Amino acid sequence: MSLARADQPDEDRTAETIKALDLALRVGEALLANGAGAADVAATMDSILRHLGLAGADVDVTFTALVVAHQESPDEPTLVRRRNVAQRDVDYEDLTRVDHLVKALLLDRIDRDRARDELAQITSSGHQRPRWAVTVGWGVLALGIAMLLGGGPLVMIIALVTSIAVERLQRLMTVGRLPSFYQQMAGGLLATLLAVGLAATPLPLDPSVVVSANITVLLAGLGLIGAAQDALTGFYITANARLLEVMLSTAGIIVGVSGGITVGRLIGVDLTLVPGAAGLAEAPWVLSGAAICAMAFGYVAYTPLRALLPIGLIAGAGEVIYSVLLAVGLGRPWAAAVAAVGIGVVAYGVAGRVRVPPLAIVVCGITPFLPGLSIYRALTLFTAGDSGGVVDLVTAGAVAIALASGVILGEYIAQPVRREARKLERRLSGPRLVGPLRIRTLKRDQKR
Known part of the structure; x- marks a missing residue:
């Protein structure tokens, strides 16, 4: 026209x-x-x-x-x-x-x-969604991660309250126009200091789950998918900028959490992660935790309500794949990659049915697999003077890359890019996470 x-x-x-x-x-x-x-x-x-x-x-x-x-x-x-x-x-x-x-x-x-x-x-x-409900949603996200990591009811409640406190602190810092690096650092420090205080009490809980859950909350929505998509489709300047933003935000988390762990050691409180203490729980709790945290992130990211249940189901199915592959001896990065590919394949069809962009489905769907536990384990080893934390930190980076590239590969498989896209769109874009694939396809769908 x-x-x-x-x-x-x-x-x-x-x-x-x-x-x-x-x-x-x-x-x-x-x-x-x-x-x-x-x-x-x-x-x-x-x-x-x-x-x-x-x-x-x-x-x-x-x-x-x-x-x-x-x-x-x-x-x-x-x-x-x-x-x-x-x-x-x-x-x-x-x-x-x-x-x-x-x-x-x-x-x-x-x-x-x-x-x-x-x-x-x-x-x-x-937005029609009230601000207080979004704040509670961040707490529910931490509760779901704590459930996924095997925390008991008390740990889940504490993780919820801690995440709400972190969200309110970051909100105040946003009003003060402080950069995201300092917001992430403050969030990681507050969560760890609260865990240190809990560890000093006689309460029967594992504070490392609280910290790991809040690290995952801070990692959620950092832009990994966008950075991977830009790199894979040839927008290298934008990809580098997104990746730098992600790295700075992650560095802020690392600085804050390591500072809290150091304070704990100075006052005689050890937050070292005990092997298996925050391991995966039984299957029903694992699936429920994955679904809850994916739906909670969808809620706080203002995803339309009609898409939340499908997001939870997709995340739960991805957790099944992830857990099975871990059980047969596949490493965390490969297990995360395969689960992410499955999420990417399914997300395209589901997004069309619930009328949201596939990006919203895949970003929410991979939230349960973000490497908060690996980052926390690496930091506890570093603060104890153990260089073995390098392995966990590299594993965390590998998992993040596997998740981002995996969902993009899933979208490549799901969308017939070479057959459907015009020559110009083939040059500009790979699989579409936002926007119509093709005008002719839109008109054909309209006739249907």
């Missing part, structure tokens, strides 16, 4: 072009700020511009800026528009609404001006 016709006056044609470029930029900003991969953002923006009659427009995506350029003819100057991307909390409700808006535009259900109005409403409106 071309909105800039050749028979229009130059001023009108330029105005129409600017409006189309602006819409594409604002859609790209909303997608990139909420965790979408650069390849998906570029392909979605290109689809919008082509649909609006700007087939020759160039799209450039980096981690912090979007640029679009269009030249009507060789004799006319190039129109260039740029928009900086302010990073914010992952919000899968906004991501889903923008994804639906793009599909409606490409199917001509809405025009460009209405799309601009609806996009402005999406990005400026709040």
